[in-house]
Amino acid sequence: MNFNRCSLGRTLSANWFEPIRISFTLFMMTAHAAHAAHADDSAADIHVNGFGNLTAAFHDQPGARFINNLGSFIDDQVGYHYDSKAGFQVNWVVNDRLNLVMQSLTATDVQSSIDTDIKNLYLQYLVSDQLSLRVGRFITPLYKFSEQQYVTFSQPWVRPPVELYPSASDFDFSDGVWLKYRLNSRQYTEWEFFVSQLRQDESDISFEAQPILGTILNRSDGALAYRLMVARAPIDFDLPGGDQLEAILNVPSAERRYYADSIQWFYNVGIQYQHYPWSIVVDAIYQDTDNYVYARSLSTNVTLSYQAERVTPYLSWSNRHNYNLAEENGLQGAASLLANQLIENRKTNQTTLAVGARWGINEYFALKAQLDFIEFTPGHRGDFDRVMDNAQVTSLSLEWFF
């Protein structure tokens, strides 16, 4: 049994029928709303956009793998499948107040085969200039860059810092309602609230998070912008034999609690200061849990960039620190092995210092190069599949947006 996020990503995949069902429902709702609005003197407007990147990467540690949540990896040979992806979006602007957004993402999964997910499929209604409402599927906005984490064209890095953002996941979207309210003030101040649910089923394994409740405060005043977010996600995770394993682990002698069902809390602080040509971004995420099956972690990134005419050099520091790593000494035999294996799997503390540059070739293409110097806490493997001291990842990426 392995409860960590890596195994969840590998074992489960989206229910193929679900996107079709949601698409159809939203399409019918939109058609109905458009009809009810009598077109409001504006013709329907459809925008088709795409984004993507082709990224080559390798590292300097022979035989080791730098692995992501879906099992794609970078090794010591030049490879393309870890980061490369393509996105496609259709935005149907029904009228001034109503639009329908559908966005798909195609990337390689654990078997290095092509996998396409619907990441966004929502109806957006502008109730007023201050208030907007989204209903449907969206990338759960837990972190500062969650919503656009796959749109690497919008970011300085080749890939968002892996300490904070897994490069691909089946668990980053959910279905629900998202409300945004902009306060009337000189500064840009927006309050957001979302409630959503995520359900993934495959054969006899099921994962459910509901209701995911979150609230966000965004504020910007000229050069300074910040974001504060808190969210709560109760997780209901069922797998064969799970109850028996929980019974073995949760005995009175155990020092801690081990339950697959858990309440996860997410806290995010994001700060951006821009004073042309300099820009600095700070993003910190604290993930809390009520038991010892999952990680309690703090992830941080600081990125400094300089906007030259066509080239943006950047320097980035990121760190991930998992806290609940103390050995379990209250269990015996197989139970002890199992509990300590869970803890061992969480030994992924690492620090990355990245330096790179983005060159805007033209309006549609950008070329990026990045060097990651990764240091591991002694005894930790970071995002690699084995314990080592340090590693260096080299990446070159061609990105596009149209």
Place this chain on the structure above:
Amino acid sequence: MALYATKHAKVKSAAWIFCWLVFGCSSSAHSESLDPIVMVSSTNSNLKVTSHEHVRQLYLGLRRTDSNNLLVTQWSRKEQEIREEFYRVCCNLGPVEFRAYWSKQVFTGASRPPKALSLDELVMQLVDDPTSIGFVRRSELNDEPRLRDLELDFHPIDG
């Protein structure tokens, strides 16, 4: 000790590469006109845009209305020099960062970038639609009696 030395060397390498890149890029500095950029609408327009921050929010898609809650359409310029200078002085964004910013807005379903027009097209558009705003150079405004100065000037910035 050896581990510390390795770590220190890598930090030093990254810092050197970054400084070298910044130094190399900063030498290709942009040129900016001394002629300021001014915000304009039609002389028939009643739009009330009150501050530079208000303009910034409109052009970054963070806001859609004027101070009286009238829906505003904002237009950009096809001419590269004034367009890039405007986004630098108004939004603190270089041309590459500006495209990056809008790629984020588009793919989060938030809003779409202002459409770009030539000076002649812009004048026609503003005259036809009193809820529109745009930007021109001060010298261009002096030649055009159909445009109203919103009295929000953007001057070249140091750097």
